[in-house]
Amino acid sequence: MTDTMDDTLRVVRTAFDRLARENPRxxxxxxxxxxxxxxxxxxxxxxxxxxxxxxxxxxxxxxxxASYYRSPVAAVIKGxxxxxxxxxxxxxxxxxxxxxxxxxxxxxxxxxxxxxxELRATVAxxxxxxxxxxxxxxxxxxxxxxxxAQLTKVEKGVVRQxxxxxARSSSVHP
Numbered sequence: 001m002t003d004t005m006d007d008t009l010r011v012v013r014t015a016f017d018r019l020a021r022e023n024p025r026x027x028x029x030x031x032x033x034x035x036x037x038x039x040x041x042x043x044x045x046x047x048x049x050x051x052x053x054x055x056x057x058x059x060x061x062x063x064x065x066a067s068y069y070r071s072p073v074a075a076v077i078k079g080x081x082x083x084x085x086x087x088x089x090x091x092x093x094x095x096x097x098x099x100x101x102x103x104x105x106x107x108x109x110x111x112x113x114x115x116x117x118e119l120r121a122t123v124a125x126x127x128x129x130x131x132x133x134x135x136x137x138x139x140x141x142x143x144x145x146x147x148x149a150q151l152t153k154v155e156k157g158v159v160r161q162x163x164x165x166x167a168r169s170s171s172v173h174p
Contacts, residue, residue, distance in 0.1 A: 008041055012080055019076050026072070029063050033073045036060035037080075052081060052092055 016034050020026060039045060039060055040052045048056035057077065058068045068074055146162055 009038070011083060012038055012041055015076050015080050016073075019072060023072050029061070029067050030071050030073050032061040032063060033057060033068060033071055033077075036062075037073070037077050041080075050092070051095065 016038075023030075036057050037052070037060075040048075040050060040056060043050060045056070045060060048059050050056070054065060054068055054074075058065050061068070143162055
């Protein structure tokens with residue numbers, strides 16, 4: 001047995017010994033409940049999945065839940081489970097770790113989704129900017145062609161101002 005199991009067993013047995021001293025008329029049902037709880041706390045369930053719940057204690061003890069809740073042992077078990085000295089069985093700790101990891105996974109998935117949405121918005125903004133720049137580049141290339149055409153005309157060395165972008169698109173070029 002590990003030290004934590006020894007400590008847990010000591011806490012459980014101390015509480016049950018105190019209960020037995022204070023209640024000398026414990027029934028067989030009470031003793032069954034105590035043995036079942038000890039088995040669960042030691043991580044040695046025979047019938048259940050090993051969780052330390054009232055349902056599992058009752059199943060391991062072979063008693064009804066009504067009998068469990070009427071028993072003075074139920075209050076002692078509740079006190080033991082809320083005590084920081086008594087460690088829960090490894091299976092319970094692993095279940096808690098699984099729940100924590102699932103919560104962490106959900107949070108990470110949420111953050112990842114948020115990040116993906118932000119990146120998609122950034123990509124869309126860049127795509128729009130690229131389109132604007134491509135259009136402006138085409139406009140500048142057109143202006144360059146017109147200027148070159150003017151330079152090759154009869155009027156050597158004379159360059160006339162090109163019409164504005166809005167005016168040029170609506171008028172016919174010479």
